[in-house]
Amino acid sequence: MKKYFSLFFTMLKIGLFTFGGGYAMIALLENEFVEKKKYMEKDEFLDMVAIAESTPGPIAINAATYIGYKQAGVLGSAMATIGVCIPSFIIIYIISLFFDTFLSFKLVEYAFRGIQVCVVYLIFSAGLKMLVKMRKTAFSVTIVSAVALCMLLFSLFAVKFSTILYIIICGLLGLFIYFIKQMKQKKETTK
DSSP: OHHHHHHHHHHHHHHHHOOSOHHHHHHHHHIIIIIISOOSOHHHHHHHHHHHHHSSSOHHHHHHHHHHHHHHHHHHHHHHHHHHHHHHHHHHHHHHHTHHHHHHOHHHHHHHHHHHHHHHHHHHHHHHHHHHHSOOOHHHHHHHHHHHHHHHHHHHTTOOOOHHHHHHHHHHHHHHHHHHHHHHHHHHHHO
């Protein structure tokens, strides 16, 4: 029972103090579950982020569900998912009651401007940490470089290109490389 409550309250804390959505939450999840609690290794965390990003739904909920399931099965995944969702639900519900009045306060406007800067930092730092910890193979370096170059060029020339397409293309390239390696291994074992 202690493990379930620990998962719930850890996710509740992360959900409560993370502004900017799931990408901003990645740095906090890594700090909590890789660095402090040592529930998973860095490589597994990077794989979990890739899976959470690639599957339908918000990355924060997918990550919480994965971590909860890995640590405590189905009930653990439910506790972690509920824990990460409750703060957002309550805050959004309260804001919706007073939305027009809430936005008219100058203090709120300035607070949101400050939070935006913090969110950019959290997302950027999470991306940098993942980049540094990524296994440096020829394939991974090529993919990261190609995606970064495409994003930069598409932004400079105002070309709209969905991030979903980046994910699909990179996933297909990864599968292609995997199947080529498998075919090479089969040929080597049959010789």
